[in-house]
Amino acid sequence: DGGITQSPKYLFRKEGQNVTLSCEQNLNHDAMYWYRQDPGQGLRLIYYSQIVNDFQKGDIAEGYSVSREKKESFPLTVTSAQKNPTAFYLCASSQGRTNEKLFFGSGTQLSVL
């Protein structure tokens, strides 16, 4: 089945630690996105990538980093600079600028110990 796989489902971070969330897609989509979901706040865009080896900051990029070395993979690192990392993180993909919808993964819940 084609889709987006996010792992792990649950992740715990210690103070001062960097953690990486995985996102893999086998839809052959060009564009990939990371959103953060907080209760009562909807989804906010962290980073997005429209093509391999290129990515842009979204609206809340501070404290996060990404890479796009392969078309199918778009990992998100939550760095120690992110002071409030506890949230639900969603990865999405789309065919590109002409695609009409996003496909979402099942999400990763990150919590701070």
Add this chain to the structure above:
Amino acid sequence: AQSVSQHNHHVILSEAASLELGCNYSYGGTVNLFWYVQYPGQHLQLLLKYFSGDPLVKGIKGFEAEFIKSKFSFNLRKPSVQWSDTAEYFCAVNARGRGSTLGRLYFGRGTQLTVWP
């Protein structure tokens, strides 16, 4: 920056009741509009979208939404809800123009719909 407002945080209905979820956005230019739905335990998925043309758009499972440009609104409706419609519903907006990407959506805070059988 764009913003999207969903005024109802939690809506509780009985089966067969009619549904209308409000969505307003703040952006003066041309927009693409979406409703996404997240059923319990499932991925977020597209319910319906508006890009251009007929402002009344129909989506899956009997949902429809009407784009009213003068009111900056894109309300979601369903004449008769079912228990299986229990889910969280998100309105989203994307500004059209050079450099825009469809994935750069601005989402509302979401509305949790609970339908009692």
